[in-house]
Amino acid sequence: MKREMTGAEMVIQALADHGVEHIFGYPGGAVLPIYDELFQQEKVKHILVRHEQGAGHAAEGYARSTGKPGVVLVTSGPGATNMVTALTDALMDSIPLVCITGQVPTQLIGNDAFQECDTVGITRPCTKHNWLVRNVNDLARIIHEAFYVATSGRPGPVVVDVPKDVQFATGTYTPPPTSGKSSYKGYVPQLKGNMAAIRTAVEMMAKAKKPVFYTGGGVVNSGPEACHLLRELVRMTGYPITSTLMGLGAYPGSDKQWLGMLGMHGTYEANLAMHDCDVMVCVGARFDDRITGRIDAFSPGSKKIHIDIDPSSINKNVHVDLPIIGDVGHVLEDILRVWRDTQPIPDKAALKKWWGRIEEWREKDCLKYRPNEDVIMPQYAIQRLYEATKKRDTYITTEVGQHQMWAAQFYRFEEPKRWMTSGGLGTMGYGLPAAMGVQVAHPKSLVIDIAGDASVLMTMQEISTAVQYRLPIKIFILNNQYMGMVRQWQQLLHGNRLSESYMESMPDFVKLAEAYGATGIRCQKPGELDAAIDKMITTDGPVIFDCRVANLANCFPMIPSGEPHNHMLLGEDADDEDAIGSAIGEEGKALV
Amino acid sequence: MTQPGSAYFLSDRRDVEETHTLSVLVDNEPGVLARVIGLFSGRGYNIESLTVSETEHEKHLSRITIVTTGTPMVLEQIRHQLGRLVPVHRVTDLTHEGAPLERELALVKVKGTGEARVEALRMADAFRAQVIDATTEHFTFEITGRSAKIEQFVSLMQPLGLVEVARTGVAALCRGAKAM
Numbered sequence: 001m002k003r004e005m006t007g008a009e010m011v012i013q014a015l016a017d018h019g020v021e022h023i024f025g026y027p028g029g030a031v032l033p034i035y036d037e038l039f040q041q042e043k044v045k046h047i048l049v050r051h052e053q054g055a056g057h058a059a060e061g062y063a064r065s066t067g068k069p070g071v072v073l074v075t076s077g078p079g080a081t082n083m084v085t086a087l088t089d090a091l092m093d094s095i096p097l098v099c100i101t102g103q104v105p106t107q108l109i110g111n112d113a114f115q116e117c118d119t120v121g122i123t124r125p126c127t128k129h130n131w132l133v134r135n136v137n138d139l140a141r142i143i144h145e146a147f148y149v150a151t152s153g154r155p156g157p158v159v160v161d162v163p164k165d166v167q168f169a170t171g172t173y174t175p176p177p178t179s180g181k182s183s184y185k186g187y188v189p190q191l192k193g194n195m196a197a198i199r200t201a202v203e204m205m206a207k208a209k210k211p212v213f214y215t216g217g218g219v220v221n222s223g224p225e226a227c228h229l230l231r232e233l234v235r236m237t238g239y240p241i242t243s244t245l246m247g248l249g250a251y252p253g254s255d256k257q258w259l260g261m262l263g264m265h266g267t268y269e270a271n272l273a274m275h276d277c278d279v280m281v282c283v284g285a286r287f288d289d290r291i292t293g294r295i296d297a298f299s300p301g302s303k304k305i306h307i308d309i310d311p312s313s314i315n316k317n318v319h320v321d322l323p324i325i326g327d328v329g330h331v332l333e334d335i336l337r338v339w340r341d342t343q344p345i346p347d348k349a350a351l352k353k354w355w356g357r358i359e360e361w362r363e364k365d366c367l368k369y370r371p372n373e374d375v376i377m378p379q380y381a382i383q384r385l386y387e388a389t390k391k392r393d394t395y396i397t398t399e400v401g402q403h404q405m406w407a408a409q410f411y412r413f414e415e416p417k418r419w420m421t422s423g424g425l426g427t428m429g430y431g432l433p434a435a436m437g438v439q440v441a442h443p444k445s446l447v448i449d450i451a452g453d454a455s456v457l458m459t460m461q462e463i464s465t466a467v468q469y470r471l472p473i474k475i476f477i478l479n480n481q482y483m484g485m486v487r488q489w490q491q492l493l494h495g496n497r498l499s500e501s502y503m504e505s506m507p508d509f510v511k512l513a514e515a516y517g518a519t520g521i522r523c524q525k526p527g528e529l530d531a532a533i534d535k536m537i538t539t540d541g542p543v544i545f546d547c548r549v550a551n552l553a554n555c556f557p558m559i560p561s562g563e564p565h566n567h568m569l570l571g572e573d574a575d576d577e578d579a580i581g582s583a584i585g586e587e588g589k590a591l592v
Numbered sequence: 593m594t595q596p597g598s599a600y601f602l603s604d605r606r607d608v609e610e611t612h613t614l615s616v617l618v619d620n621e622p623g624v625l626a627r628v629i630g631l632f633s634g635r636g637y638n639i640e641s642l643t644v645s646e647t648e649h650e651k652h653l654s655r656i657t658i659v660t661t662g663t664p665m666v667l668e669q670i671r672h673q674l675g676r677l678v679p680v681h682r683v684t685d686l687t688h689e690g691a692p693l694e695r696e697l698a699l700v701k702v703k704g705t706g707e708a709r710v711e712a713l714r715m716a717d718a719f720r721a722q723v724i725d726a727t728t729e730h731f732t733f734e735i736t737g738r739s740a741k742i743e744q745f746v747s748l749m750q751p752l753g754l755v756e757v758a759r760t761g762v763a764a765l766c767r768g769a770k771a772m
């Protein structure tokens with residue numbers, strides 16, 4: 001039904017029509033008309049953050065844990081520029097976000113007006129698409145389009161920039177189109193894969209002697225059905241499976257076919273299986289440099305099948321033999337059907353041998369670390385956290401650094417959408433606000449941010465938001481008094497000269513929690529850890545847990561930059577100063 | 593040993609660089625050219641020439657013609673990255689499809705007297721360039737043709753008193769009766 005209303009009303013009406021229940025935002029001059037409408041209705045609830053970046057990451061956490069788009073409302077100028085990190089983060093990790101920004105009135109655009117910035121210009125490279133709305137009669141259509149673009153195809157963030165005069169102007173509101181299509185004729189995401197390619201893929205997979213599934217965030221993005229189909233396919237074939245950081249949870253972490261995460265800090269067995277395989281089935285992952293290591297030595301003997309919804313992911317870093325462009329869910333469904341119809345007979349003897357090799361690699365027990373009775377080892381802390389929370393309805397977010405990698409290695413995810421981490425951009429400060437967003441979507445669940453002491457200070461102020469909205473998030477800080485990951489690289493690459501990677505003046509996290517009106521818990525001894533974790537879980541309201549861990553622990557295994565998968569540094573090498581000092585060659589030093 | 597600058601092109605790929613002409617049909621909406629140019633600069637692709645103009649007014653369609661160089665892998669990336677932009681309808685690698693029709697227009701201003709002036713006019717005649725402005729001191733020529741022809745003409749004018757040049761960049765279509 002078409003109706004006359006103001007631009008500001010249209011914004012709220014459109015959000016309601018798209019089923020949006022929560023938005024994250026921060027007011028300012030250029031969005032006040034929208035905030036005024038927000039005040040006068042009940043359908044859309046607004047969460048007031050303390051910094052716009054926090055709103056962005058909260059919306060990401062909300063989106064990732066629900067599969068629905070996250071929505072953000074911020075003002076012009078600084079409000080918009082503060083969103084840039086979160087938008088880039090969402091773009092890199094394919095998270096659907098709809099960000100509405102206020103803008104100075106149209107007649108002032110280009111005049112360096114107060115709090116003016118070229119929002120569409122600044123956000124063009126960090127969004128999937130963006131719009132400046134110059135006419136109120138375009139507003140509804142553009143917001144509907146924005147939701148469609150953000151959530152369809154390879155998901156991503158979009159920005160709709162709304163000048164203040166457009167918010168005040170009256171125009172005609174049109175409801176969302178029922179067709180679920182874009183008015184952009186060229187924007188038609190391809191969902192079904194090419195059937196001939198799918199049949200070839202089944203043949204290649206069936207003939208494999210040393211196969212491996214390499215899966216990524218695309219499986220999670222495709223939805224629960226895609227994860228279900230992946231599990232079916234992996235079990236039916238009996239092949240080993242590994243995944244990127246972003247794909248954790250798509251396949252159960254406790255299953256025996258699961259090799260653990262691959263990549264720079266992936267397991268020995270996963271990386272060697274990738275290196276030695278003869279058929280690699282890449283499902284919704286993108287061969288990025290954290291995964292491939294040295295690209296000209298990446299899995300030299302394998303035929304590669306690549307399933308991805310984004311054609312630009314194909315052959316970007318690694319040449320693949322069989323690309324299949326389509327939505328993971330659709331393609332897996334077809335693969336399963338063809339497999340069942342053709343009933344191929346895999347080479348059992350070869351597979352048995354392959355699993356034998358893998359078992360040998362597993363015996364390395366690459367994640368082992370030296371336990372300590374006096375000091376909490378960070379790995380131990382994650383293991384205990386996992387044991388204490390695995391039977392609960394738990395969601396985990398992280399910051400960026402060693403703690404993030406230890407979380408990925410030691411926490412086992414059985415289900416998708418339970419793990420939110422900043423993978424592509426590696427944004428310190430992501431985890432705390434993301435946890436808030438997850439908690440808003442799942443008020444009864446246990447939401448834990450596994451944090452580092454440096455990262456968590458980047459968005460610490462959001463604890464104030466958590467307190468305001470009674471969001472009982474738990475911030476579990478592995479406090480090593482260092483920017484641990486930076487220190488580890490300085491040790492490996494720069495003669496252990498710890499340039500600016502030690503935080504001399506860490507706050508007292510317990511007092512800090514109390515200052516915000518949250519609960520602070522500190523734990524220093526391994527023997528006290530379980531009880532302290534228990535207290536954290538049972539405490540009502542937000543908690544900051546200051547877990548004092550061994551200061552100088554390093555995260556292994558590690559594929560040093562510029563090295564191939566089969567040149568991994570293991571924890572046992574950590575004692576050998578020469579091995580560490582020469583781990584990264586001249587070429588690798590130039591890499592990130 | 594080579595020293596790669598980033599993790600993304602670690603192997604020194606020995607693929608040869610090729611020059612290709614791409615034709616891109618886009619919705620003519622604000623910012624679309626900035627998106628295309630931003631994509632090229634952001635991802636480190638080359639632009640040798642770029643032209644854009646609305647070609648179908650009722651459908652709000654513009655055609656962007658880009659001449660770019662890169663290895664086959666990079667050229668494929670460019671095509672897909674352009675295709676990913678929401679307002680882009682279609683991307684065709686005209687060079688890949690077969691020798692496309694390519695033309696460019698240039699205005700060339702030459703100042704001189706005596707023998708040089710006569711020679712400039714003679715050359716212009718040979719290249720089928722037209723005089724579109726003249727004084728007793730100068731000529732301005734209009735010349736169309738493939739880029740190589742224009743480059744050749746401009747370099748011939750250099751010693752004859754070349755003042756300045758304006759070039760449109762390449763417009764291109766595929767051969768035959770069909771659209772791209």
Ligand SMILES: Cc1ncc(C[n+]2csc(CCOP(=O)(O)OP(=O)(O)O)c2C)c(N)n1
Pocket residue numbers: 399400401402403404426427428429451452453454455456478480482483484485486
């Ligand atoms: C916003 C931002 N700035 C800088 C970096 C570079 N960086 C990566 S890890 C890291 C240190 C993180 O330290 P901490 O949060 O204490 O975690 P730890 O590694 O000690 O577990 C830094 C500075 C980053 N990833 N993000």
